[in-house]
Amino acid sequence: MKVIFAVFSALILLVSxxxxxxxxxxxFDKIEIERILEDSILSVRAIEILNDKSLAFxxxxxxxxxxxPKTKLWQTSVQKYDSLNLQFRAVGHTASDFFMLSxxxxxxxxxxxxxxxxxxxxxxxxxxxxxxxxxxxNDSEGIAVGDSVNGCLSIIITRDGGQTWNKxxxxxxxxxxxxxxxxxxxxxxxxxxxxxxxIATTHGNIYYTSDKGETWERIxxxxxxxxxxxxIYSIDFYDENxxxxxxxxFSKPNMNVANKMRTVDGGKTWELVANNENPDYRSCVxxxxxxxxxxxxxxxxxxxxxxxxxxxxxxxxxxxxxYTIRFTNDSTAYAAGAxxxxxxxFK
Numbered sequence: 001m002k003v004i005f006a007v008f009s010a011l012i013l014l015v016s017x018x019x020x021x022x023x024x025x026x027x028f029d030k031i032e033i034e035r036i037l038e039d040s041i042l043s044v045r046a047i048e049i050l051n052d053k054s055l056a057f058x059x060x061x062x063x064x065x066x067x068x069p070k071t072k073l074w075q076t077s078v079q080k081y082d083s084l085n086l087q088f089r090a091v092g093h094t095a096s097d098f099f100m101l102s103x104x105x106x107x108x109x110x111x112x113x114x115x116x117x118x119x120x121x122x123x124x125x126x127x128x129x130x131x132x133x134x135x136x137x138n139d140s141e142g143i144a145v146g147d148s149v150n151g152c153l154s155i156i157i158t159r160d161g162g163q164t165w166n167k168x169x170x171x172x173x174x175x176x177x178x179x180x181x182x183x184x185x186x187x188x189x190x191x192x193x194x195x196x197x198x199i200a201t202t203h204g205n206i207y208y209t210s211d212k213g214e215t216w217e218r219i220x221x222x223x224x225x226x227x228x229x230x231x232i233y234s235i236d237f238y239d240e241n242x243x244x245x246x247x248x249x250f251s252k253p254n255m256n257v258a259n260k261m262r263t264v265d266g267g268k269t270w271e272l273v274a275n276n277e278n279p280d281y282r283s284c285v286x287x288x289x290x291x292x293x294x295x296x297x298x299x300x301x302x303x304x305x306x307x308x309x310x311x312x313x314x315x316x317x318x319x320x321x322x323y324t325i326r327f328t329n330d331s332t333a334y335a336a337g338a339x340x341x342x343x344x345x346f347k
Contacts, residue, residue: 023292025308028331031318032345036067036334037074044336045283045323046091046187050098055334057341058088058100064118066098067341079118081108089184090134092142099162101144103184105129109144111162122156122165129154132182133189136162137197141212145190145199147181153201157213174218177203179228183247186284186299186324188234191243198267200232200245206267221270223247224258234284238293241266244311246298248281253302256280262311279305279314284324291330297346299325299335306346317346 037044037057044059058064062085065076079086079100086108090101097112099121106125113119124131131146131154140161146154152170170176180203182189191198199207204225209216223245224230233247241264248259256278261270282300287293298305298314299322305314322335322342331346 023294025294026291027308028306028315028317028346030347031304031320032347033318033320034343034345035340036072036343037065037341039063039340042340043323043338044341045089045185046100047324047326047334047336047341048091048093048098049326049328049334050093051095053328055341056091056093056098057336058091060087062086062088064088064100077116079110081120090131090144090187092134092136092144094136094139094142094161096139097162099134099142101131101134103130103132107131107146109134109156109165121162124154124156124167130181130184132184133187133199135187135190135192137192137195137212143190143192143197143213145182148176148179152176153180153182153199153207155199155207155213168213173216174207177205179203180205183231183233183250183283185233185250188236188284188286188324189232191235191237193237193240196240196266198235198237198243200235200247202228202231204231204247206232206235206245206270208267219267219270221245221261222258222272223261223270224249224255227251233282234298236286236296237267238287242293242310243267244285244287244296245270246279246282246285250281250283253281253300260311273311274314277314278316279303284322286325286327286333288330289327295330297325297327297333299323299337301337304335304344 055067062079092099102108109122110118134144136142152173155168156165204223206219229251235245237243243263282298285298288295301321304318322337325335327333
């Protein structure tokens with residue numbers, strides 16, 4: 001018994017003396033940019049890295065496509081619906097299907113169908129219909145958000161893998177604010193983790209659900225929000241507690257007042273950071289994976305910026321214009337914007 005107790009005590013001591021590996025910040029100096037899709041008429045605001053590591057996108061003029069990183073080949077097509085010139089700014093995926101959602105009325109949501117064609121699974125017609133972002137909690141449950149219609153944000157949810165979508169009635173959402181919506185700038189108005197979701201709006205609010213859209217609350221934030229073109233353009237969470245949001249005013253892209261904020265309590269409270277300091281207006285912000293929530297990259301039509309201290313200070317890495325970005329690992333990403341899509345390697 002004494003021997004067992006001694007061994008047990010030694011194990012406790014060993015565990016208690018084990019030191020956590022400290023976070024060592026990186027300091028990127030440049031970005032290597034490889035153009036993988038170039039088309040002067042394209043405006044790409046929605047990209048998605050699929051489960052097999054291929055890259056999907058949907059854009060203006062009904063164009064959508066898939067990139068195979070192994071073969072470096074593209075498959076592209078044009079989605080038709082009557083005589084409409086479809087504009088896509090929101091995409092999502094499950095393990096088996098790709099989804100793309102058009103802006104403006106009629107709002108049209110397509111999913112992967114037979115023989116490589118897309119199938120219409122949701123249609124909404126009406127004054128003010130304008131959908132902005134789309135994502136999935138899992139292979140069964142997904143969510144999309146649009147501008148306010150009839151007194152509340154437009155939120156649609158699927159519980160059957162995207163076969164059917166239902167709109168949440170206004171009586172189940174916080175009381176609407178006139179003119180509130182979301183910016184269809186980068187498909188990053190929604191972030192989901194576990195059962196939770198956070199939706200960022202033009203009025204600088206966060207709509208939060210802890211139960212996959214069954215109940216909602218609205219959280220006010222200090223981000224700039226006085227003008228129609230001001231508010232939150234992008235939100236991301238590293239985990240259920242640590243989050244970041246960025247925005248500003250795309251019509252005044254040099255303004256950097258109250259346009260960056262962070263949370264460490266799951267979005268209950270938000271703190272402005274780097275106020276009156278660059279970066280100024282940006283349309284997308286993303287945490288770098290496996291970097292303990294300290295490293296983020298923000299992109300916009302004025303360039304690419306990096307922070308290694310959770311947004312306190314930022315380094316401008318490139319003037320290259322992008323609308324949206326997604327990371328494949330902690331130093332490689334795909335970014336899209338006017339004219340195509342690029343692969344970014346941070347050095």
